[in-house]
Amino acid sequence: MELIRLKVNSQYRPCVDEAPYFSWVITSDEKNVMQTSYHITVKNMDEVMWDSGMVESDKSIFVEYSRKPLQSLSDYNWTVEVTVNNGEKAAASSSFETGFMKKEWTAEWVKSPFPMKKVKPGTGGQNPAEYFRKEFDARDGVKRARVYATCHGAYQLSVNGIRPDDREFAPEFTVYSKYLCYQTYDVTPFLREGGNVIGMLVGDGWYDSANFKPRSRKFKAEHSVLFQIKIDYEDGTSEMVVSDDAVKVSESPVFRSVCR
Template structure:
């Protein structure tokens, strides 16, 4: 085993799995692990490492023990234990040997949680809100004029579809032990449960070659589900799926209809389970987002807000039924990498009105 290096105060920290800190909902079958070393002296060299991985809830019995591996590698070390299971959380820690063959303490434990690894894990159905298909049109002639897209005039707005609001009421059965929400969309989405935002990710599911792979996201929503009736709500925008993208600004490069796939899995403290799925029980409507396009921008009319739409008691009689679609699950992959998040908010320095009546917001 070699002598201890505790006296030298070398420690292992910053454990990462798939380059992420405690990732939730990954689908890598052999996750890549990494760590860093800290020491109170110079010229420390890792010469070996040992990793142990445990099932969450069984901290004493590792499912995989690498043993002492002679290597200075501390980035991209593949998990090499038994097959990983959908939805399962795994804890892990690591220790290292230095150039004197002295061994460190075990690091603090980190974890990762698997997402849905098989298509059969998906029970939710793709649903499409009541909508008019997006008009497919290139609005820039790149050979003549790169500036023919207008900032957002009424004529552009007339060709753009409104964002879609979807909701479903469900009843919880008791105290919640754990709840996970697996979701993706054609378009971009934002989610709420009982009026509280789900996650802090923006423009999910982000831009990919959707026909090849479409990312889904996993959220821990244990603290958002209350007793009695609850409501899950989603807002869908065109995003990269239906909206204008690329140099020519073509729309509908992947499709002309927005859609949602949502699977909420609840485990109660008594051990029972409940699934809340996207299906024909959802209702849809348009709202204050007259349009929301990556190129054209966003127009918001507060007069069209649905007051209380995120509450179970809301009267959805005027809302429309959704349509179940058969897009399948073959292109779904778990979110990889850090998501898009707001990192800074800018306040305008001045708001000006031009002689022609236009409003100019000056950010400096």
């Protein structure tokens, strides 16, 4: 018997910004194996953040964390031990990290200076995509670097010209007048000592698509970006790079950008 598919908030080793919930799956060569109890521990390095104790339950999804508040921008390891109806036990471990809590966002929204067109559904006349770019320095001995980013529109992110993943429609579709998702990227391998550049290519996406506009909008349509880079060094220090008035905005070769 073993435990597989250990997930936090329905994802493998995610970055979360709220109290997590846990899930796992039991696999066994025996028939009619059922969970009778579980025991979860969550640790930040050597500090035990939560010890559920042995809980008599067959629950293995949406098990909520319910102890000390988690710290932002921190790594956590969690272990679950399960007992089944034949007395056999199995344990497995995984990890997750936390993103920014609201009060720790110090970045500023940077808005495009280029006016947006009033477009109609159909082809032609859509707004071009724009480049948002900021230069920054990093010291030698980078241990870890994370980018936390979002935009009004849809974006592709790069650091020193390298994309950390292949997503095309971040920050995805939401009710923009109420909330906006942000994404977390591991850019540790891309940083170099000295000068670095973060870039975001931003288009309309669903945010300003004539084909998806709600009849009444309470949000502004200009392309804009928000990002923070947290750089941790081997010597234990860290620094933050944020979007601000040092971000440069320019037109891009992508002269039409719309979701149809």
